[in-house]
Amino acid sequence: MARYQAPLREINFVLNDILDAGRLTRLPGFSEATPDVLSGLVEEAARLLEEQLAPLSAKSDAGCTFQDGEVIVPEGFKPFYKLYRESGWVGLAQKTEYGGQGLPYTLGKVVEEMVSSANVAFTLYPALTASCFEAIEANGSEEQKKIYLPRLATGEWTGTMCMTEPQAGSDIGAVKTRAYPQADGRYRLEGTKIFISSGEHQMADNIVHFVLARLPDSPPGVKGLSTFIVPKFLLSTDGLPGARNTVRCLSIEHKMGLHGSCTCTLTFENAKGWRVGEPNQGIHNMFVMMNMARIMVGVQGLGQCELATQNAIRYAQERRQGKAASGGETLIEHPDVRRMLLTMKAMTEGARVLAYETGLYVDLSRHHPDAAVRQEAQDWVDLNTPLVKAFCTDAAVELAALAIQVYGGHGYIREHGIEQILRDSKILCLYEGTNGIQAMDLVRRKLTQHEGRLPRRFFERVRNEIPDDAPLRFIAQPLLKAVEDLEATTLWMQDALRTRSEDAAFGGADFLRAFALTYLGYNWLRMSRAALRHADAGFAKSKRVTAEFFVQRLLPQVHALCGTVRNPTQSLMSLSAANF
Numbered sequence: 154m155a156r157y158q159a160p161l162r163e164i165n166f167v168l169n170d171i172l173d174a175g176r177l178t179r180l181p182g183f184s185e186a187t188p189d190v191l192s193g194l195v196e197e198a199a200r201l202l203e204e205q206l207a208p209l210s211a212k213s214d215a216g217c218t219f220q221d222g223e224v225i226v227p228e229g230f231k232p233f234y235k236l237y238r239e240s241g242w243v244g245l246a247q248k249t250e251y252g253g254q255g256l257p258y259t260l261g262k263v264v265e266e267m268v269s270s271a272n273v274a275f276t277l278y279p280a281l282t283a284s285c286f287e288a289i290e291a292n293g294s295e296e297q298k299k300i301y302l303p304r305l306a307t308g309e310w311t312g313t314m315c316m317t318e319p320q321a322g323s324d325i326g327a328v329k330t331r332a333y334p335q336a337d338g339r340y341r342l343e344g345t346k347i348f349i350s351s352g353e354h355q356m357a358d359n360i361v362h363f364v365l366a367r368l369p370d371s372p373p374g375v376k377g378l379s380t381f382i383v384p385k386f387l388l389s390t391d392g393l394p395g396a397r398n399t400v401r402c403l404s405i406e407h408k409m410g411l412h413g414s415c416t417c418t419l420t421f422e423n424a425k426g427w428r429v430g431e432p433n434q435g436i437h438n439m440f441v442m443m444n445m446a447r448i449m450v451g452v453q454g455l456g457q458c459e460l461a462t463q464n465a466i467r468y469a470q471e472r473r474q475g476k477a478a479s480g481g482e483t484l485i486e487h488p489d490v491r492r493m494l495l496t497m498k499a500m501t502e503g504a505r506v507l508a509y510e511t512g513l514y515v516d517l518s519r520h521h522p523d524a525a526v527r528q529e530a531q532d533w534v535d536l537n538t539p540l541v542k543a544f545c546t547d548a549a550v551e552l553a554a555l556a557i558q559v560y561g562g563h564g565y566i567r568e569h570g571i572e573q574i575l576r577d578s579k580i581l582c583l584y585e586g587t588n589g590i591q592a593m594d595l596v597r598r599k600l601t602q603h604e605g606r607l608p609r610r611f612f613e614r615v616r617n618e619i620p621d622d623a624p625l626r627f628i629a630q631p632l633l634k635a636v637e638d639l640e641a642t643t644l645w646m647q648d649a650l651r652t653r654s655e656d657a658a659f660g661g662a663d664f665l666r667a668f669a670l671t672y673l674g675y676n677w678l679r680m681s682r683a684a685l686r687h688a689d690a691g692f693a694k695s696k697r698v699t700a701e702f703f704v705q706r707l708l709p710q711v712h713a714l715c716g717t718v719r720n721p722t723q724s725l726m727s728l729s730a731a732n733f
Contacts, residue, residue: 155464155570157207157270159199162692163502164263165192167509170683171676174513177257180520186257194256198242198264205233207271213413214274214573217354219405224353227274227413234278234308234356243279243308247286251298253306258519262452262512266505269456273577274413276456277350278311280449285312285363288442289382292430297382300392301361310359314442315346315383315419323590325365325436326374332366332381332426340428342366342383342421345403348584352417353385353402359394360385362419363442364426365435378435381426400424410576444538446585448511451541455501455508457549457578461556462497464571469494469559484559492706493555498695499703500548503673506680508545511537529610536599536607537672539591544669546581547588553578592661595668600647612640615675620682628681631704632674635711639671642715655726660718667714674708 168174169188177183213227237243246261247253261283269276286305289297304310321327330344342364346352353360362383371377386394399422406416430438469484477486484490514537517530553575557564564571582588599607615636619629646664649657677700684696 154211154568155460155574156467157203157210157460158463159195159203159267159270160459160463161196161199163505164195166680166683166687166692167505168192168259168263170687171506171679172510172513174257174259174509177259177513177516180257180516181522182255182520183257183516186260191257191260191263194260195263195267198267201237201240201242202267202271205236206268206275209233209275209413210272210573211570213272214410216407216412217405217415219402222353222401223355224402224405224415224417226354226356226415230275230278230413231356233275237279238308241307243282244306247283247302247306248290251286251290251302251306257512258515259509259512262448262508265449265452266456266459266508269453270460271456272413273453273457274411276453277411277414278354278356279308280453281314281351281446282308282310282312284314284442284446284449285361287445288314288363288380288438289361289429291441292380292434292438293382294429297427297429300388301382304359305361309357310361310384311351311354311357312361312363313349313351314439314446315349315352315362315364316439317346317348319345319347323587325378325439328365328367328378330364330366330421332364332368332379332428334368338427340366340381340426342381342400342424342426344421346419346421348406349417349419350414350584352415352419353405354415358386362400363429363439364421365439366426368432371433375436377433378439379432380429380435380438382429383421383424383426387425398424409579410573411580443585445515447538447542447591448508448515450581450585451511451538451543451545452508454542454545454547454549454578454581455504457574457581458497458501458504458545458552461549461552461571461574462494462501464574465497465552465556465559466494468563468569474561490559493559495699495702496707497552497555498699499677499707500552500673502680502699503676503703504545504548506676507537507669507672508541510676511541532603532607532610535602536595536611539595539599539665540669540672542585543582543588543591543665546578547666549578549581550575588665589662592665593658595665596646596657596661597650600643601650605643605647608640608643611672612636612643615671618675618678624685625678625681628674628678628700628704631708632671632678635671635674635708638712638715639667642667642718645719653721656722659722659725660720663714664718667711667718670707670711670714673703674711677703 175188177186209229218225244253246258249255332340332342364381364383387396387398389395403418472484473482514530514533518527521527556571681700684693687693
């Protein structure tokens with residue numbers, strides 16, 4: 154069975170030595186969020202998750218059951234959710250005025266990583282609740298906020314995102330669910346939604362569905378969509394759940410993995426709902442939720458990277474197999490196994506900086522008193538979101554496969570729980586916008602937004618931080634070359650968007666990976682610098698060796714990827730679909 158131990162030393166190293174998370178205390182409302190307080194909360198969460206949630210992971214792989222319209226979650230989920238909610242973890246980063254803990258978003262992402270390592274299927278229940286909270290907070294009326302936000306912040310009620318329909322997956326403009334206005338100001342919703350995570354369960358007193366639907370007189374496509382609150386239970390005069398609304402679960406999906414998360418088909422049959430925000434602004438309202446959800450999914454991927462990495466290292470340290478050239482008899486002494494483990498360490502530890510830094514920029518964009526700082530931080534959030542979502546989730550699948558390889562045949566059978574990591578991880582590349590869509594977002598929007606300001610900020614910052622001193626020369630010069638190649642390719646992509654859009658689209662996925670690997674190079678530069686002054690010599694040595702591996706084996710991929718991106722695709726696109 155896969156085991157999980159929270160990587161507390163790594164977490165504190167990133168927060169304090171790399172990102173200087175102590176600066177959060179200078180933001181309004183966060184004066185008490187000192188490094189010691191954050192560290193104490195992380196340790197408290199780690200104990201809870203290691204002792205009580207992680208042991209449920211294998212059991213939860215048996216999945217949810219569906220009977221007579223009701224979903225039964227895996228054994229142990231309901232009591233743990235109650236404990237998790239009552240301990241305040243659901244509303245960790247929500248405002249105190251709504252019953253949340255009022256702590257930084259960054260801390261929420263740290264805890265979310267640990268939850269995702271301990272049991273990624275469980276993560277969806279509180280994480281989507283937080284996303285629903287954010288959508289209503291951003292666009293709801295004062296009355297809606299008063300009714301729903303306190304219950305969502307505390308986890309007393311859970312939330313969902315209802316977008317996808319049988320004919321409308323990534324093509325949101327094809328949504329057909331209708332919302333008919335009623336004389337009393339409510340709406341009557343008719344339609345079917347599929348792939349709805351946490352769409353039905355009995356862990357909370359109510360479920361708040363945040364639904365994308367179309368008004369009768371709305372224009373076609375994405376410009377005609379609106380958003381609605383549709384609760385599972387209608388509220389009585391005292392504000393408590395009363396009669397059951399006519400939104401029903403028709404079935405749950407039987408999936409490759411993530412079995413403990415119920416994925417529902419919901420039907421809305423004369424269901425009562427309330428519009429959120431202005432008519433025909435639904436796609437804008439939903440993207441408030443989706444952009445934060447994409448960071449959430451990236452953090453889930455990071456959690457799976459950590460789970461795969463630490464189990465592979467542990468197994469390789471303990472498993473005696475053959476004799477290496479060095480004379481050692483454990484797997485970790487074999488060069489090829491060490492290559493795999495270093496790949497896993499380099500990607501996981503580099504991705505952690507990327508994910509946490511993005512969370513830190515969310516806090517700065519929301520709370521910094523200086524408008525210029527808020528704007529710059531938002532630029533970083535916008536640029537990083539597709540990188541976090543796509544790279545961390547792709548890495549989860551890659552590292553899960555490497556973990557199986559390290560285990561050999563034992564990794565392929567269920568006894569060790571390693572194959573579950575691969576099955577659970579693949580969905581992360583698909584939901585909240587496939588990773589191909591993330592590449593399109595990076596290329597089509599983030600490279601052109603504000604006349605190319607977002608990537609320019611990245612290139613300028615990395616160049617300014619590349620040192621000339623000897624101890625870091627091993628990474629400084631290769632990183633500078635990667636930055637130069639990526640910057641030239643960025644200019645090529647920006648030109649292609651204007652004149653050869655298919656070339657830009659064809660190269661999008663490779664471009665995103667090249668950008669993410671360059672960002673990880675920047676992260677490894679910073680980690681190498683911090684390791685030079687670290688008190689623990691063994692820890693510092695581990696960081697130095699992993700950085701050297703990244704520079705020698707992973708960073709050179711940037712040049713190959715950039716070369717691939719710049720290839721023309723006219724002949725490739727000329728092949729007819731019939732001749733494939």
